[in-house]
Every structure is written in structure tokens, then in C-alpha cells.
Amino acid sequence: MDYCNCIEPQWPADELLMKFQFISDFFIALAYFSIPLELIYFVKKSALFPYRWVLVQFGAFIVLCGATHLINLWTFSTHSRTVEVVITTAKVLTAAVSCATALMLVHIIPDLLSVKTRELFLKNKAAQLDHEMGLIRTQEETGRHVRMLTHEIRSTLDRHTILKTTLIELGRTLALEECALWMPTRTGLELQLSYTLHHQNPVGFTVPIHLPVINQVFSSDRAVKISPNSPVAKLRPTGGKYIPGEVVAVRVPLLHLSNFQIYDWPEHSTKCYALMILMLPSDSARHWHVHELELVQVVADQVAVALSHAAILEESMKAREMLMEQNVALDLARREAETAIRARNDFLAVMNHEMRNPMHAIIALSSLLQETELTPEQRLMVETVLKSSNLLATLINDVLDLSRLEDGSLELDLVTFNLHAVFKEVVQLIKPIASVKKLLVTLTLASDLPEHAIGDEKRLMQTILSIVGNAVKFSKEGSISIAACIAKSEPLQDAQAPYFFPVPSDTHFYLRVQVKDSGLGLNPQDIPKLFNKFVQNQSVENRNCGGTGLGLAICKRFVNLMEGQIWIESEGLGKGCTASFVVKLGIAGHSNEPDLCVEPLNRVQTNFPGLKVLLMDDNGVSRMVTKGLLMHLGCDVTVTSSTDECFQVVSPEYKVVFIEIGTSGTGVYEVARAIREKIPTRHWRPLIVALTGNINRATKDNCFRVGMKGVLLKPISLGKMRSVLSELLERGTLHES
Structure with a gap:
């Protein structure tokens, strides 16, 4: 029986293949030993790497594989050619792949490390943000508590x-x-x-x-x-x-x-x-x-x-409580002051009325006495009585005006008047006194001075007359010059008002009046005192001139009311004085005031035979004196002592009715209104005139409101009564009180 030997016979070793295997085993071993070293470096640098044990196992596996190949170098033996070719090919490929892996890890590990660094950085940042958010939330919570606490x-x-x-x-x-x-x-x-x-x-x-x-x-x-x-x-x-x-x-x-x-x-x-x-x-x-x-x-x-x-x-x-207490005290003081002012005004009104009635009797009877046959000695006595009475009436007017000026109740009565006539009337009034002292009085009116102006004619005339009267009173010889012109736009020479600039406009101008005398003169240091109440020039010669010291004080207040300034200049005793003032007047035709300028009377009647006049006066003496004035002028006078009696007696046959207004004229206004209602318009309505001892703007307004034709201020002389009747019969109203 034949046996087949299936085992391929061993071939002689191929030297070339053996060399390739040997070299491949060497590089495989080298790669296997280098890779764990790189992994160890990576693990060392990656302290937070979460899978260290995996890398350790992987490194151990590679080391063992490398050791196996290394040992294979000593156990190397011959094989069949086919096996050797396969082994050689596998080892060559394994060596190539292992070396390539080792070389790639050298480049990959730094990148992996940088990724881990960024990751760690981001984690740190996230932790910081969480901390900051916590702080912000804490601050918000604190702020919320603070707001709540603050609100409470x-x-x-x-x-x-x-x-x-x-x-x-x-x-x-x-x-x-x-x-x-x-x-x-x-x-x-x-x-x-x-x-x-x-x-x-x-x-x-x-x-x-x-x-x-x-x-x-x-x-x-x-x-x-x-x-x-x-x-x-x-x-x-x-x-x-x-x-x-x-x-x-x-x-x-x-x-x-x-x-x-x-x-x-x-x-x-x-x-x-x-x-x-x-x-x-x-x-x-x-x-x-x-x-x-x-x-x-x-x-x-x-x-x-x-x-x-x-x-x-x-x-x-x-402070509020203190202020309220002070306000209460001030209000109480104000009420007390107002009560005192009212009491003073009532007292002055009563005294003014009561003083004017006897003054009316004295002046009226003296003026009637002048119309009779008198011896020179008697006429001198009557003239002295009249002069003293006029001075006393002036004093009464000054005191009343001063009282109204101080409490602010005096108001200017703005009307259109003849400015030139005011100066001429002042000269006519002052000439008789100046002629006695042989003083020459001259008047100079500038060519551009308007003939008519708008202002308080009575106060302006009183101011001019007071200043001219002082010039006459304190001058023994020489002359007195009165000059009037439009003030220029320049500062005045008054040291007390250095910033007063009279600037005219289309509706007003500034009147400048200068009164110069050659009298006794003044000490410059005494000039500022002259405008105080009850203060006069105290030189020995001036003490003999009389006066109350109210004239210039009242003039200054009148000038201030008319938005002006007054001052006096003198170079010394015996060198005369120059008194000047500037007042603001309206231009006629540029004001809303009605044109109240009245032309002069054509003639003034001296007697009024048969003129039926009704007189109502509750004061027996005043009633008798006024009746005597009217009867002396030829009037047929009927007298009554009460408003009721006056209302029963009045009829259309009476041309003029004089009604006396006492301290309270309410009943008088009613009877004046009733008279106008009693007599129809188809008949002659009497011209009703108020007689009063205390005239003011309210009294005049009330009188004209109830239909009266004028207001007549006591005392009344015979000449004044004659001019009043003439004006009433010719114009049907009185131009001034």
C-alpha cells in the first residue's frame, strides 16, 4: 500500500524573504513599543481624561503584541514557501500600518490635547458664568429687598x-x-x-x-x-x-x-x-x-x-407754624392799623366838616361885609379877617390832603384843561400880595408849550401856587420869575434823583416849571429837610414869615403822584432860591379821557334878581350864611333843614337847588335821585349842586351818578358864589369844585 505524504516538503529558506520578515518584525515591535509611550504622554497631559483605564489596557495589549513579535525574532524558523510568502506579506503590511499609526498619533495627540484644553476652558468659563449669574441673582434679590425696605x-x-x-x-x-x-x-x-x-x-x-x-x-x-x-x-x-x-x-x-x-x-x-x-x-x-x-x-x-x-x-x-403765628400777628396788626386809619380818616372828615362850617360863616360874612359901606379902619379889619380865614382854610386843605396822600386814598383827577390859563391865574392870584411888597412877578411860557394838557389841574395849580407863594413870602425885595417849558430828555440836576430821565412820547410830555426869587436864600445843608412835614427854614429872618411847613411836603407828594420830581437850589443865605419841578402830563387829543376843556365864560353876572333857589342845610349857621350870600346876589331863596322837607318843597320853578352833604351823604343822594324822578323831563329840572366840607373822588362820582351838576367845597365867598351861579346858568354844570 502506497502512503501519500500530504505534507509539503520544506523548502530551503529564501534569504530575501527571511530578511523582509526579520526587518518587518523589528519595525512592528518598534511601533508597538512607541505607541504606548505616546499614549502615556497623552494620559499625563490629559489629567481630566475620564477613560484612563482603557488607554492602559490598550497600551498593555500593544506592548504584549510587540513583545510577541520581538520574541518571534528568536524563534524564527523556516517554513514552506507559501507560508513564508503569506507571513512576509502580512508582516510587511502590519509593519507599515503600525508605523503609520505611530506616526499619525504624533500629530493627532496634540490636536486631541488642544480640544481637551478648549473643553476645559469652556467648562471653567461656564463655571464662572454660573458664579456670576448667582451673584447677579443675589444682587437682584438684594436690590428687591432694598427697594421693598426703602419703600416701607x-x-x-x-x-x-x-x-x-x-x-x-x-x-x-x-x-x-x-x-x-x-x-x-x-x-x-x-x-x-x-x-x-x-x-x-x-x-x-x-x-x-x-x-x-x-x-x-x-x-x-x-x-x-x-x-x-x-x-x-x-x-x-x-x-x-x-x-x-x-x-x-x-x-x-x-x-x-x-x-x-x-x-x-x-x-x-x-x-x-x-x-x-x-x-x-x-x-x-x-x-x-x-x-x-x-x-x-x-x-x-x-x-x-x-x-x-x-x-x-x-x-x-x-417754620410754617412760626410763619402762621407771624401772619396772624401781622394780620392783627394790619387790622389794627386799618382800624386806626379809618378812625383817623373819620376823625379828619368830621373835623374837616365841622371846621369848614364856621370857616364858611366867617369868610361868607366877611365877603358880604366888604360889600357894605365901611370906614378905612373897618375895611382893613375885614380884609385881615378874610386873609386869616383864607390862611386857615389853606391849612385845613393841606392837612386833609396830607392825610389822603399818606394813606394812599388821594387820586389824581385827570381832565383836559388850559395849561396857559393855569399859569396866568396863578399870577393874577399872587400879584396883589406881591404888589404890597413891591415885588416884580414875571411869567415866561415857552413857545412850544402846549396850550391844553391832560392832568390834575387843581393839584398842579396848588403846587405852582404854593411854590410861588413861598417865593413871595421869603422875598422882601427884588423880583420873582416863573418859567415853564417842556423838559428835555436829560438827567435832572437833583442829587436825590440822579436816575430820573424825563422821556416824552406820543401820548405824554413832561412839564418843567422853574420859580426863581431874589429872597433870603437857604443853607445848602438845610435843603433836603424842607420837604419833610412841619419843617421850615430855621434862619432868624425866616422864622418871622409864618407858615406850618406843610406846603413843600404836600407839593413833593403831588409831584410824585404826577410821576415827576421836585428840587430846590440855593447858593447860600441872601442869594435867593430856585425851585424847580417836573411833572408828567398827557397830550390833549391822544388820550381816552373825554375833552373836558371848557371855554371861559363870556361874562360873569354880578346879580341874579328873581332867581329861584332852594337851599337844604341842616346846620343853622351855615344855612343862614349861604342864604345871605344868595340874597345879596338878588336870588329868591327858600331854605329847608332836612332832605324830606327839601323833597316836599322842590318844584320846577326852582332853577338851582343847593344840597349840603354832611359826613354821611347817603340820604342826600337818594333825595337828589328822587327830585329828578319827581319832575318830568318836559319841565325845567333844577340844577342840583352839592355843598360839602369834605370832597374826594368818591363823593364827586356819587354826586354826578345821581344827576347833580357840580360839587362846591366850603368855605364859599361872595365872589365864588357869584361865579358859580354864572357858570351854572350859562353851561348847566360846574367845571370844577
Whole structure:
């Protein structure tokens, strides 16, 4: 039996293949040993790599594989050619792949490390963001608590409520066991326990302000942790196993005001603080966190602001109460002053009325006496009586005008008047007196001075007449010159009014009047005193000239009412004086005032035979005197003593009715209105004229409102009554009082 040998006979070793296998085993072993080294480097650099044990196992596997190939170098034997070719091919491929893997790991591992670094960086950043978000949430929570606390604290402006609310809200928000406020005393040397959360310690307990723990807190603007055993922190009784919680203290600034007199706050300290103590619960392991300390600090600042507002409110309330008390006192003083002014005005009105009635009798009877046959001696006496009476009437007018000027009740009566006629009338009035003293009076009116103007004719004439009268009174010889012109737009020479500039316009101009005399003159230092009440030039020669010292004082006030200025110049005693004034007047035709300029009468009647006149006067003497004036002028006079009697007697046959107005003219106005209603318009209505001793704007307005044709001021002379009747019969009304 033939046996087949199936085993392929061994071929002699191929030297070339053996070399390739040997080299391949070497490189495979080299690659297998280098890869674990690279993995060890990677594991070392990747401290946070989570799969170290996998890399260790993989490295051990490769090392063992490499060791197997390395050992294969010593167990190398011959094989069949086919096996050797397969082994050689596999080993060559394995060597190539292993070396390529080792070379690629050299480049891949750094990239893997950088990825892990970025991942670690991102994780760190994420952790930081989480921490910051936590801080933000903490700050938001703190801010919310601060807003809530601030709202509660500042919802009132009472400082006691503010402090008590602060303790309650802090205790609720931070879950405190105790919270207290130590306030400085008035002396500023001690702190007093003023407010506590649970009132465990009696309020009013004090500690010295110079304790080290207090100085430590006051020297810091932040919340400070202090020892629970500090004097200011012993808010609860200790004993047994009680262990206090952590305690913090913070200062609360207190506003200082110079006149802030709060009873329990220091009076003189420029910088003072209250002390706030906050204690955590003793039965917990809580600690103070940073955001809680910040919350305490912010609340302390808010309390300081709220307390400052409360302090300001308290101060303002005190000031308001003081102001109200002052207002009450001022109102009482004002009422008393008004009562005094009314009493004075009533007194002056009564006295003026009562004085004018006898003055009316004296002047009227003296003027009637002048019309009779008199001896030269008698005529001189009558003229003296008339002169004295006129001076007394002037004094009465001055006192009344001064009273009205001082209380502001005097108003200008603006009418259109003949300006040139005013100056001419003043000259006519002053010439008789000047001729007695042999003084030459001259009048110069500028060519551009308007003939008519709008203003208070009576006050202007009174001012001019008073100044010219003074010039005549204080001049023994020489001349007196009166000059009038339009004031230029330039500053005046009055040292008391250096900024007065008379600037004319289309509706007004400034009248400048200058009165120059060659009289006794003045000391320059005495000039400012002349415009004071009851003050005259006190030189020896001037004392003999008489007067009351009211003329210039009243003139100055009249000029001021007319928006002007008055001043006097003199170079010294014996060198004469120059009195000047400037007043504002309206231009006729450029004003809303009605044109009240009245042409002069064609003629003045001397007698009025048969003129039916009705006279009503409740004063017997005044009634008799007025009747005598009218009868002397030829009038047929009927007298009555009451308004009722006057209303019964009046009829269309009476041409003129004189009605006397006393201190209260209400009934007179009613009877004047009733007379007009009683007599129909188809008949002659009497011309009603008021007789009064106290004339003002209100009286004139009331008289014209009820239909009267004029107001006549007492005293009345015969010549004045003659001109009044002439004007009434010719014009039907009186131009002036």
C-alpha cells in the first residue's frame, strides 16, 4: 500500500524573504513599543481624561503584541514557501500600518490635547458664568429687598415711624433675632437705646460713645461684625446654655441743622451717627453673607436719607407754624392799623366838616361885609379877617390832603384843561400880595408849550401856587420869575434823583416849571429837610414869615403822584432860591379821557334878581350864611333843614337847588335821585349842586351818578358864589369844585 505524504516538503529558506520578515518584525515591535509611550504622554497631559483605564489596557495589549513579535525574532524558523510568502506579506503590511499609526498619533495627540484644553476652558468659563449669574441673582434679590425696605421706610416722614419700620422690615427680611438702634443723646457723649425689635432690653439704657467698638463702627462706612459680648450687642439677657448668634453693627448718619432742636439729638455736633445693631438667631448655624452686609449698609444709607427728609419736614413745619403765628400777628396788626386809619380818616372828615362850617360863616360874612359901606379902619379889619380865614382854610386843605396822600386814598383827577390859563391865574392870584411888597412877578411860557394838557389841574395849580407863594413870602425885595417849558430828555440836576430821565412820547410830555426869587436864600445843608412835614427854614429872618411847613411836603407828594420830581437850589443865605419841578402830563387829543376843556365864560353876572333857589342845610349857621350870600346876589331863596322837607318843597320853578352833604351823604343822594324822578323831563329840572366840607373822588362820582351838576367845597365867598351861579346858568354844570 502506497502512503501519500500530504505534507509539503520544506523548502530551503529564501534569504530575501527571511530578511523582509526579520526587518518587518523589528519595525512592528518598534511601533508597538512607541505607541504606548505616546499614549502615556497623552494620559499625563490629559489629567481630566475620564477613560484612563482603557488607554492602559490598550497600551498593555500593544506592548504584549510587540513583545510577541520581538520574541518571534528568536524563534524564527523556516517554513514552506507559501507560508513564508503569506507571513512576509502580512508582516510587511502590519509593519507599515503600525508605523503609520505611530506616526499619525504624533500629530493627532496634540490636536486631541488642544480640544481637551478648549473643553476645559469652556467648562471653567461656564463655571464662572454660573458664579456670576448667582451673584447677579443675589444682587437682584438684594436690590428687591432694598427697594421693598426703602419703600416701607420712606412711606412716611415721621422719624419715629421711619426708625421703627426699619427694624421691623430688617427683622422680617433677614430673619433676625433682634435688631436695635442706639441714638446719640443731646450732649453727644452717650448712646441711648431708643428702638428695639422685641423690646427685650429696657429702652433708655445708655453706654458711653467713646467705647472702642463704637469708634470702630463709626470709623467705617460698611457693616462691621462685632463681638456678641459688646455692651451695645447685649440686647437679650444671657444665662444658661444661651449662645448668641453673629452680630453686625453699622452707623446711620444723622443730618445736622444749625437750628435743628430735636429733643433727643445732639445740639452742637457737626457730624453725628446713630448705631444699628443686627443679631442672627442663636439656634442656627447661620453666618452673615456678603450680600446681606451690603443690604444692611444700603438700608442704613436709606434710613439716613429718610431721616434727613423727616428732619427737613419737621424744620419746615416749625417754620410754617412760626410763619402762621407771624401772619396772624401781622394780620392783627394790619387790622389794627386799618382800624386806626379809618378812625383817623373819620376823625379828619368830621373835623374837616365841622371846621369848614364856621370857616364858611366867617369868610361868607366877611365877603358880604366888604360889600357894605365901611370906614378905612373897618375895611382893613375885614380884609385881615378874610386873609386869616383864607390862611386857615389853606391849612385845613393841606392837612386833609396830607392825610389822603399818606394813606394812599388821594387820586389824581385827570381832565383836559388850559395849561396857559393855569399859569396866568396863578399870577393874577399872587400879584396883589406881591404888589404890597413891591415885588416884580414875571411869567415866561415857552413857545412850544402846549396850550391844553391832560392832568390834575387843581393839584398842579396848588403846587405852582404854593411854590410861588413861598417865593413871595421869603422875598422882601427884588423880583420873582416863573418859567415853564417842556423838559428835555436829560438827567435832572437833583442829587436825590440822579436816575430820573424825563422821556416824552406820543401820548405824554413832561412839564418843567422853574420859580426863581431874589429872597433870603437857604443853607445848602438845610435843603433836603424842607420837604419833610412841619419843617421850615430855621434862619432868624425866616422864622418871622409864618407858615406850618406843610406846603413843600404836600407839593413833593403831588409831584410824585404826577410821576415827576421836585428840587430846590440855593447858593447860600441872601442869594435867593430856585425851585424847580417836573411833572408828567398827557397830550390833549391822544388820550381816552373825554375833552373836558371848557371855554371861559363870556361874562360873569354880578346879580341874579328873581332867581329861584332852594337851599337844604341842616346846620343853622351855615344855612343862614349861604342864604345871605344868595340874597345879596338878588336870588329868591327858600331854605329847608332836612332832605324830606327839601323833597316836599322842590318844584320846577326852582332853577338851582343847593344840597349840603354832611359826613354821611347817603340820604342826600337818594333825595337828589328822587327830585329828578319827581319832575318830568318836559319841565325845567333844577340844577342840583352839592355843598360839602369834605370832597374826594368818591363823593364827586356819587354826586354826578345821581344827576347833580357840580360839587362846591366850603368855605364859599361872595365872589365864588357869584361865579358859580354864572357858570351854572350859562353851561348847566360846574367845571370844577
